[in-house]
Amino acid sequence: MRVDGTLGTLDRWGRAALPGTVLLFFVLLTLAPLRVPYLADALPLLPALTVFQFSLATPERLPGPLLLAMGVLLDLLLGGPGAPVGVSGLGFVLIRAAVVANRRYLVGVPFLFQWAGFCLLALGFVVLVWSLTSLWTWTAIAPLAAFVQYVVIVVLYPLIGPLLARVRARDPLNVPELSRGTARPGGTAP
Amino acid sequence: MAIRDDFEVVAGQVRSAVQRFALGLLIIAAFGIMLVGKADTVLVEHVRVVALDLAAPMLEAIARPVGAANRAIADLQEFASLREENARLREENSRLLAWQTAARRLENENEGLRGLSRFHEGPEASFITARLVGDSVSAYVRGALLNVGRRAGVAHGQAVVTGEGLAGRIAEVGENSARVLFVTDVNSRLPVLIERTRERAIVVGNNSPQLRLTLLQSVAGVQRGDRIITSGHGGSFPVGIPIGEVVETGEGSVRVRPFADFSRLEFVRVVDYGVPGLVSNPGVVPATTQPGVSSAGQRVR
Numbered sequence: 146m147r148v149d150g151t152l153g154t155l156d157r158w159g160r161a162a163l164p165g166t167v168l169l170f171f172v173l174l175t176l177a178p179l180r181v182p183y184l185a186d187a188l189p190l191l192p193a194l195t196v197f198q199f200s201l202a203t204p205e206r207l208p209g210p211l212l213l214a215m216g217v218l219l220d221l222l223l224g225g226p227g228a229p230v231g232v233s234g235l236g237f238v239l240i241r242a243a244v245v246a247n248r249r250y251l252v253g254v255p256f257l258f259q260w261a262g263f264c265l266l267a268l269g270f271v272v273l274v275w276s277l278t279s280l281w282t283w284t285a286i287a288p289l290a291a292f293v294q295y296v297v298i299v300v301l302y303p304l305i306g307p308l309l310a311r312v313r314a315r316d317p318l319n320v321p322e323l324s325r326g327t328a329r330p331g332g333t334a335p
Numbered sequence: 336m337a338i339r340d341d342f343e344v345v346a347g348q349v350r351s352a353v354q355r356f357a358l359g360l361l362i363i364a365a366f367g368i369m370l371v372g373k374a375d376t377v378l379v380e381h382v383r384v385v386a387l388d389l390a391a392p393m394l395e396a397i398a399r400p401v402g403a404a405n406r407a408i409a410d411l412q413e414f415a416s417l418r419e420e421n422a423r424l425r426e427e428n429s430r431l432l433a434w435q436t437a438a439r440r441l442e443n444e445n446e447g448l449r450g451l452s453r454f455h456e457g458p459e460a461s462f463i464t465a466r467l468v469g470d471s472v473s474a475y476v477r478g479a480l481l482n483v484g485r486r487a488g489v490a491h492g493q494a495v496v497t498g499e500g501l502a503g504r505i506a507e508v509g510e511n512s513a514r515v516l517f518v519t520d521v522n523s524r525l526p527v528l529i530e531r532t533r534e535r536a537i538v539v540g541n542n543s544p545q546l547r548l549t550l551l552q553s554v555a556g557v558q559r560g561d562r563i564i565t566s567g568h569g570g571s572f573p574v575g576i577p578i579g580e581v582v583e584t585g586e587g588s589v590r591v592r593p594f595a596d597f598s599r600l601e602f603v604r605v606v607d608y609g610v611p612g613l614v615s616n617p618g619v620v621p622a623t624t625q626p627g628v629s630s631a632g633q634r635v636r
Contacts, residue, residue: 176470177397178398178467186472213364218386224476224506228475274475286474290475294473
């Protein structure tokens with residue numbers, strides 16, 4: 146399975162850097178002046194979706210410190226006077242830890258299970274960010290906007306999740322040994 | 336073989352312990368960063384500005400195709416209603432021509448009266464036109480990123496206007512980027528006047544599309560359709576920039592719809608009033624009115 150030569154090295158490097166690069170792209174895309182109603186609201190949750198999706202197969206390529214750094218960058222760019230910097234990083238690290246700990250329930254299982262897992266984890270993420278931001282700024286932030294954001298990203302997951310899964314389709318590490326179910330490499334749904 | 340198995344078991348335990356410890360360490364680090372951010376806001380602002388400056392070129396690269404797509408969609412929508420739009424504009428044009436005549440007459444009259452009474456007007460404002468390269472719109476903040484910064488003469492606290500009215504004020508300034516806080520943001524407070532009654536009030540954002548009018552002396556005097564303008568109190572804003580109109584007057588709360596259309600902002604103007612405002616950051620030296628024109632921002636007037 147080992148590929149030698151320059152191309153092989155490039156291939157390995159590319160694979161190792163892919164999740165981080167995609168995450169960075171989504172962090173930057175958060176700020177893109179996209180004027181589609183509802184969709185634009187959900188942009189700040191796309192990095193969380195990326196973290197979830199890549200942690201399913203290759204968590205070792207999204208090391209915790211990198212996630213923390215990306216989260217801090219996201220908070221810095223998204224701004225907001227008095228908003229806590231680092232809360233997204235905390236959320237990313239927790240999502241990754243939760244996915245890694247519950248891999249057997251999330252990898253190689255029917256897509257609906259995966260979706261449900263994402264629903265739970267994204268809810269935890271939104272609640273975490275909302276509560277810490279409210280606490281930090283000591284104002285009762287209207288939870289409706291955060292809720293709309295959550296609903297939109299949950300609805301978007303079936304569209305974007307498989308796409309991201311396809312990006313890492315030829316990955317030999319795609320299906321870990323502990324996996325249950327019968328999904329083939331790269332497949333998320335039977 | 337038993338020793339080797341034992342060794343592997345112990346190694347595995349150590350590894351898992353380190354991994355668990357790593358998670359705890361990361362969580363502690365995240366809270367540490369949050370606490371540092373709370374304790375040292377100046378440092379965080381500084382880092383924010385550096386991050387903005389670094390991200391601004393990349394954002395601009397993303398913003399252009401996105402802007403083109405947005406424009407294409409808007410064009411398609413407008414094609415559908417071209418005829419009605421044309422008729423509406425014709426009517427509006429004739430109405431505005433009448434207004435123009437009135438305004439000319441008043442301007443002449445005003446000039447004459449000012450000459451008679453030796454009226455001293457405030458400093459003249461200059462504009463920096465900027466392109467919106469990023470939205471910082473989320474559940475918690477309403478703002479945007481501009482492609483002009485300190486180098487073009489942008490300073491903390493300056494007003495940001497669109498053709499329709501006030502959009503917000505500059506909250507952070509980098510070398511080549513700046514962040515606008517929209518009037519609709521929950522942190523936005525503006526001293527305003529009700530144009531018809533000249534009554535003072537404060538307009539407050541709450542992250543929703545509409546604004547709230549507070550600290551009114553009497554709610555009774557406000558009618559639906561009243562225009563709200565900046566009062567110039569606080570020093571950094573010129574007097575009379577339109578903000579919005581009253582759309583709802585209820586028990587103790589007056590709602591205002593902003594004139595600026597935040598959903599299709601592309602270019603804005605930063606107003607340099609030339610006076611170091613009371614609300615401006617004391618650490619930031621207000622820009623002198625230099626004639627230098629940067630590649631990004633264009634100085635008009």
